[in-house]
Amino acid sequence: MTARRCDIAILGGGLAGGLVALALRRARPDLSLLLVEQGERLGGNHVWSFFGSDVGNEGRALLDGMFVAAWPEYTVHFPAFRRRLKTSYYSITSRRFDAVLRAALGQDSLITGVRALACSATKVTLSEGTRIEAGAVIDARGLRNLQHLTGGWQKFVGRRLRLAQPHSLDAPIVKDASVEQIDGYRFVYCLPFAADEIFVEDTYYSDSPALDVAVLGERIDAYVAARGWQVAEVLGEEHGVLPVVAGGNFDAFWRSSGGAVARAGVRAGLFQAVTSYSLPDAVRFALALARQPDLGGEALAAFSEAYARRHWKRSAFHRALSAMLFAAARPEHRYRVLERFYRLDRRLIERFYAGRTTLLDKARILSGKPPVPVTKAIGVLTGLGARPNPLSFAGTRA
Structure with a gap:
């Protein structure tokens, strides 16, 4: 030895x-x-x-x-609006x-x-x-x-593509949730690495970790074609399944x-x-x-x-929001939670992603009419309503 x-x-x-x-x-x-x-x-x-x-x-x-x-x-796209945010982004x-x-x-x-x-x-x-x-x-x-955590899953397939012509994007699309909502909250993510090179990822916030790479690959192909981009070469592919923790x-x-x-x-x-x-x-x-x-x-x-x-x-507040996403919102309506969030102040959004949400931020995020049924939202936040499922990787296919 x-x-x-x-x-x-x-x-x-x-x-x-x-x-x-x-x-x-x-x-x-x-x-x-x-x-x-x-x-x-x-x-x-x-x-x-x-x-x-x-x-x-x-x-x-x-x-x-x-x-x-x-x-x-960077930009975000939702069914009801699009927004460009002046926050630097790195890859x-x-x-x-x-x-x-x-x-x-x-x-x-x-x-x-x-x-x-x-x-x-x-x-x-x-x-x-x-x-x-x-x-x-x-x-x-x-x-x-x-086994001691609850919540849902974020799963994705991403491809790095070389295109036959320039894609014309001048900033990343961090979330394009204007796509068909399938298997929970779905969005497509685009990183323009060069004039003719782009990374496209199809992402889901789902109740299940099951991942069919071939099917998501077909949806990436359809998204690329719908934008009028022609793929000259696939430079690489990645996929993964990550836990979205709501409690435990x-x-x-x-x-x-x-x-x-x-x-x-x-x-x-x-x-x-x-x-x-x-x-x-x-x-x-x-x-x-x-x-x-x-x-x-x-x-x-x-x-x-x-x-x-x-x-x-x-992270208690973030877990509460994950619980609301998975237990209070219908899967096909989960995008509404993020659609409302992205209308808020840019600095609040930055603090949220950095894990530095203030008390005033929390109040602002929760104020107004919630994008999910009020009774379910209250039930989740008080712990008296439905709860997200325990996390388990059973059934994953990659």
């Missing part, structure tokens, strides 16, 4: 694990790091996007070199993420193509027999157990996700409850962890649990 030693071992080279490794390398270059990823590429196969207001200057500095596109504005790809991390960390700090079989706060056993002894272990391998038992979730080991990213429940997006939280957590004075295994385990608990508490 091979043995390796390091100051910090990070399990999972996805978004959360990779950013923790990068933040530690920049803040503490004296530390020896090992980043373990079961795939061959760090970050997998993804396009991640975020608003400039989500992460701030320090966060953008951490992500420096990863951006493949940036826009000063990152896994390929660029992988390149930046490899350059920053060096090959000696990477172990790819190998799974972590078991871990404790200071030890890891890998699938090919290597045993890692570390000052601290950070588990960033993704969600392990959802944090203590049970934390206990079921592993022992006394530091956790990061969605493994720690660090994602936005309504959007399921994890990049802003991954950036904030990585920066906070890198500032910790004690980077030992026990100290980081306690830090990550306390951090995740604070995030869960701060």
Whole structure:
């Protein structure tokens, strides 16, 4: 059995694990790091996007070199209106993420193509027999157990396309909900990476995690054709299913996700409850962890649990909105909740996505006639009405 030693071992080279490794390398270059990823590429196969207001200057500095596109504005389309918002928007790809991390960390700090079989706060056993002894272990391998959470699902198929002619878009369409509403709240997402290159994603807020990639691919084809775009080449495709959390038992979730080991990213429940997006939280957590004075295994385990608990508490309002979306609105009418939301003040929308919703914001979001039946809305918010289903991946097909 091979043995390796390091100051910090990070399990999972996805978004959360990779950013923790990068933040530690920049803040503490004296530390020896090992980043373990079961795939061959760090970050997998993804396009991640975020608003400039989500992460701030320090966060953008951490992500420096990863951006493949940036826009000063974005648009949303709904059946009743369209709106252009002056908020900056950025995109990152896994390929660029992988390149930046490899350059920053060096090959000696990477172990790819190998799974972590078991871990404790200071030890890891890998699938090919290597045993890692570390000052601290950070588990960033993704969600392990959802049985103690309730809500619904965000599922999607995205394609990066090269077109035969320019598409004419000058800003991303973050939500085009003017499309037919199928399987819950549906919208199409378009990122114009170049004059003749665009990323098109078909997304659903559904009661079921079942995902038929072929069917969603056909709907992307139909959307592209309806806009008059002709595809010259498919440059890539990705798909996924993410939980939209509306409630649950944090203590049970934390206990079921592993022992006394530091956790990061969605493994720690660090994602936005309504959007399921994890990049802003991954950036904030990585920066906070890198500032910790004690980077030992026990100290980081306690830090990550306390951090995740604070995030869960701060996210109560967002979970309530997810509950309203899934339990109070009819599936084909869920878009109305977002249609009303996008009429609100731009700064409020920015704070909402960044997880910094104020008391006045909450009052504004809930004021007026709700876009769902009043009795159901009140029932969900008071806990006396219908509740979202427990989360389970049973039946998923990808």
